[in-house]
Amino acid sequence: MKLHSIAFFIMIPFLILVLYTGYHVFFMDDNSMFPYLLVFAIISTIIYLFSPQIDFAWYSNYPKDFSQKERTFLSSISTFYNSLEEKDRLKFEQRSYVFIRSKDFKLIMKERKEMPEDMKLVVATNAIQVAFHSDNYLYKKYDRYFAYGHEFPTPDKKFLHSVEVNHDDKIAIFNMDVLVKSLNFENRIFNIGLFAFIDIFLHINKKSIPDLPETTSVWQKITDISSISKNDIINTIGYEPSNIINILYTVFFMYPENSMTHFPEQYEVFSSIFKIQNK
Numbered sequence: 001m002k003l004h005s006i007a008f009f010i011m012i013p014f015l016i017l018v019l020y021t022g023y024h025v026f027f028m029d030d031n032s033m034f035p036y037l038l039v040f041a042i043i044s045t046i047i048y049l050f051s052p053q054i055d056f057a058w059y060s061n062y063p064k065d066f067s068q069k070e071r072t073f074l075s076s077i078s079t080f081y082n083s084l085e086e087k088d089r090l091k092f093e094q095r096s097y098v099f100i101r102s103k104d105f106k107l108i109m110k111e112r113k114e115m116p117e118d119m120k121l122v123v124a125t126n127a128i129q130v131a132f133h134s135d136n137y138l139y140k141k142y143d144r145y146f147a148y149g150h151e152f153p154t155p156d157k158k159f160l161h162s163v164e165v166n167h168d169d170k171i172a173i174f175n176m177d178v179l180v181k182s183l184n185f186e187n188r189i190f191n192i193g194l195f196a197f198i199d200i201f202l203h204i205n206k207k208s209i210p211d212l213p214e215t216t217s218v219w220q221k222i223t224d225i226s227s228i229s230k231n232d233i234i235n236t237i238g239y240e241p242s243n244i245i246n247i248l249y250t251v252f253f254m255y256p257e258n259s260m261t262h263f264p265e266q267y268e269v270f271s272s273i274f275k276i277q278n279k
Contacts, residue, residue, distance in 0.1 A: 006058040007051035014044045052102065056138065059101045063094040073118060077183045080129045080253075095137050096124045104144045107176075108152075115147060122180060123147070126193030129253065130201050133275035139200050144169075147176040151238060161238025163192035165199045172196045178236060185254050188228050190236040195250045202246070207273050209245055212266070218244055221266075225258045226251040249274075 021037035024030040047054065066074070074081050074093070081092050105115035105123065115123075123145050131137040151160035152175065162175035174192060182191040202209075212218050219230045233247060234240045241247060252259040252270045259267045260278065271278055 005051055005055050007047055007054040010054065011044055011047040011051075014040050014047065018044055052143070055102050056098065059098040060094075063097045066093045066097070070121070074121065074125065077122060077180075078125045078129070079185055080132075081125070092128055092132065095128045095132075096121060099124045099127055099138060102138055102143070106144070106146050108146055108148050112146075115145075119147060119176060122176070122183065123174065123193065125183070126179075126191070127197045130194060130197040130274070133277075134201075134205075136201075136204065139197070140204060142170045142172065142200050142204075144171045146171065146173045147179070148173070149176055151175055157239065159238070163196050163237055165196050165203075167200075167203055172200065182236070188226065188232075190226075190228055190233045190247075191250055191254055192237060194253045195237070195246055198249045198253070199243075199246050201274075202249075205273075209273070210269060212245065212248070215244060218248060221263045222248055222251050224262045225255050 017040040018037065021033045021040060024033040025037050071093070074096070078092075081089060084092060100117075100120045103120075105120045106112045107115040107119065127139065128137055131139070151162055152173065153160055154164055154166075154173065156166065157164060162178045164173045165171075166173075174196065178189070179191075179193050181187055182189040182193065185191070222233070223229055228251070248263075248266065249270055252263075252267055256267075259270075270276070
C-alpha cells in the first residue's frame with residue numbers, strides 16, 4: 001500500500017486504535033480490551049487487502065481535473081490524445097489520473113526514488129491508449145513500474161535492453177530516454193511503452209489471436225507500415241521478442257491509417273481485440 005493511498009489514510013485511525021487497545025491488553029493486562037483489539041485489527045486487515053479497490057473507487061468518483069500545464073504536456077506527448085474529441089480527452093485525462101494514483105512508480109538511479117509526475121504521465125499515456133476502449137484500463141495486479149535513464153540488465157535478461165515486462169512479478173521496466181523519444185511517431189522510433197502495455201493487456205485478457213502469415217512476411221508488413229526496419233526495432237527493444245504479434249500491434253497503434261492500408265485483415269482482428277471503432 002502506498003503512503004499517499006486513500007486507503008492508507010482511512011486505515012490510520014484503526015491502526016492507532018490497534019496500538020491503543022494492544023497496549024492495554026499486552027502491557028496493562030486489561031483483557032476487557034481484547035474484543036476491541038480483535039475488531040480493529042480485522043478492520044485494518046480488510047482495508048489493507050482491499051486497498052486497490054478502495055483507491056480505485058475514490059479516484060474514479062473524485063478524479064482531479066488536469067491543469068492547463070498538464071493538458072499542454074499531455075498534448076505534446078500523445079498523438080492519440082490530440083485526435084480525441086473533447087469528452088474523450090476528459091476521459092483520457094481522468095483515466096490517466098486514476099492510473100497514476102493507483103500505481104507505484106520508481107525511478108532507478110544510484111538508488112530508487114519516486115518517479116517525477118511528468119514521467120508518470122509518460123508511462124500512463126501509453127497504458128491508457130492501449131486500453132482506452134476497455135474497462136480494464138488499470139491492468140489488474142500490474143501495479144509497479146520502474147524506469148532507468150539508460151539501457152539496463154535484469155536477472156531474466158542479463159544483457160542491456162530498454163523494456164521488459166515480468167508477468168510473474170507483475171512489473172514493467174522502461175528505458176525512459178527511449179520511451180520519451182518514441183512518443184513522437186515522426187521520429188520513427190519503435191514505441192516501447194505501447195509494446196509493454198500491449199503485452200500486459202493480451203496476457204491479462206487471454207485473447208485468442210488467429211495465426212499470422214509466416215514471420216518474414218509479417219516483418220515486411222511492419223516495415224511497410226512504420227518505415228522502421230526489423231533491425232532498428234530489435235535494437236530499440238534490446239532483443240527480439242518471442243511473440244511478433246506485440247510488435248505488429250504496436251505499429252498498428254502508432255500508424256493506424258497505414259496499417260489499414262497495408263494489413264487490413266489483421267488490423268480488423270486488432271480492432272476487435274482492442275474494441276476500436278474504425279472511422
